[in-house]
Amino acid sequence: MKVTTRKAFHEELEDLKKTVENMTQIVLEVVRASVRSLINQDTELALKTIEKGEEVDLLEFNIENKCMELLALYQPVAVDLRTIVTIVKIIVDLDRLADFSADVCQVTLFTHHLQKVREIDKIGIMYGKVDTIVRLALKAFIENDPELAKTLGDLDDEVDKLFVKVIEEGIETMKNDPSSIYFTANLILVSKYLERMADHACNIAGRTIYMVTGKRKKIH
Numbered sequence: 001m002k003v004t005t006r007k008a009f010h011e012e013l014e015d016l017k018k019t020v021e022n023m024t025q026i027v028l029e030v031v032r033a034s035v036r037s038l039i040n041q042d043t044e045l046a047l048k049t050i051e052k053g054e055e056v057d058l059l060e061f062n063i064e065n066k067c068m069e070l071l072a073l074y075q076p077v078a079v080d081l082r083t084i085v086t087i088v089k090i091i092v093d094l095d096r097l098a099d100f101s102a103d104v105c106q107v108t109l110f111t112h113h114l115q116k117v118r119e120i121d122k123i124g125i126m127y128g129k130v131d132t133i134v135r136l137a138l139k140a141f142i143e144n145d146p147e148l149a150k151t152l153g154d155l156d157d158e159v160d161k162l163f164v165k166v167i168e169e170g171i172e173t174m175k176n177d178p179s180s181i182y183f184t185a186n187l188i189l190v191s192k193y194l195e196r197m198a199d200h201a202c203n204i205a206g207r208t209i210y211m212v213t214g215k216r217k218k219i220h
């Protein structure tokens with residue numbers, strides 16, 4: 001790759017990274033807003049969050065196209081190639097995070113008129129850990145920090161344990177209070193969405209390690 005061509009490539013790659021960073025900020029926003037809408041039973045916020053999440057779909061499409069364009073025009077190698085391949089994969093994980101956020105918002109719309117049950121407190125705790133995992137995974141990617149990415153496995157284990165507790169306690173609640181079945185069943189669904197969000201964040205962390213080091217490592 002000639003000097004002028006390499007310079008142009010790296011300028012375009014940096015612009016692409018900034019677009020991905022913008023996508024990560026939107027994803028963080030919709031993840032947080034979706035759970036807030038559920039806990040506060042805020043249907044207006046849920047609808048706004050679903051609409052905001054649609055921006056992620058458009059960004060995924062544009063970023064993927066730009067990645068294909070860079071691969072075709074410049075034929076990058078080594079870390080540059082790994083960076084583009086990683087971006088192509090990470091935007092899929094980001095899109096899934098936004099999709100799960102929309103699912104949480106749908107639960108808000110379905111259940112906002114119902115009496116809360118105690119499991120919603122566990123959802124709040126679980127969300128706090130998921131938010132941390134997502135935020136740190138995105139930080140590791142943006143800052144090219146594989147060491148940070150490697151630290152997320154323990155947090156993911158904590159989310160998995162909370163997921164099991166929500167299911168166990170939810171089943172008990174439904175046995176003791178049949179009127180709570182619909183709301184509690186939906187909260188169990190939300191706990192599954194949160195557990196999957198953590199998994200996708202760990203995917204991002206693992207892909208970051210590969211991007212920087214060339215070595216593959218599963219975080220969860």
